[in-house]
Amino acid sequence: MKKILFINSSPEKSGMTATYAANLLEGLSYETITLADYRINFYGSTLPEDQFDEILARIRGCDILVLGSPMYWHNLSGGLRVMLDRFYGPVASDSLAGKDLYLIYQGAAPEKWMLEAGIYTIQRFASLYGFDYKGCISYRQDIAPLKARLHQSI
Numbered sequence: 588m589k590k591i592l593f594i595n596s597s598p599e600k601s602g603m604t605a606t607y608a609a610n611l612l613e614g615l616s617y618e619t620i621t622l623a624d625y626r627i628n629f630y631g632s633t634l635p636e637d638q639f640d641e642i643l644a645r646i647r648g649c650d651i652l653v654l655g656s657p658m659y660w661h662n663l664s665g666g667l668r669v670m671l672d673r674f675y676g677p678v679a680s681d682s683l684a685g686k687d688l689y690l691i692y693q694g695a696a697p698e699k700w701m702l703e704a705g706i707y708t709i710q711r712f713a714s715l716y717g718f719d720y721k722g723c724i725s726y727r728q729d730i731a732p733l734k735a736r737l738h739q740s741i
C-alpha cells in the first residue's frame with residue numbers, strides 16, 4: 588500500500604481544504620500534517636526550533652503527497668509558500684522523483700487567474716523536484732474525477 592501524506596496549510600483543521608482532502612482520500616489510510624501546528628522559518632532565517640526538516644522527512648517517506656491550501660490574497664496560503672521556499676538548498680532537483688503530487692486549492696469565488704497562479708506555482712515546484720503532478724481540486728465537482736484517478740493508481 589502506498590503511503591499518503593496530506594499537508595493542510597489552512598489553520599482550520601476541519602475547514603473546506605480538509606473536507607475536500609477527506610473526500611479525495613476516502614477509504615484510504617493517510618497521515619495529515621497541519622502546517623499551523625509547526626514552526627517553519629522563512630527561507631534564509633536561522634531561528635531556533637525550526638521544524639522544516641521534520642516535515643521534509645515525512646515528505647521523503649511518502650509515495651503520494653496531497654498539498655492543501657485555501658486561497659488567501661488571491662494565491663496560495665503563506666504557510667504553504669514558506670514551506671515551498673524552504674526546499675531551496677536542502678532538496679536537490681529531481682530528488683523526489685517517483686512521488687505523485689495532488690493539489691487542493693480552493694477559496695470563496697476564485698477567479699480563473701487566481702487559480703492559474705497557484706496551480707502554476709505547484710506545477711513548477713513539482714517539476715523542479717521530480718514529483719508527478721496529478722491535478723487540482725478547486726470545486727466539489729473536481730473531487731470525483733481526481734479521486735478515481737488516485738484510487739486507480741493505488
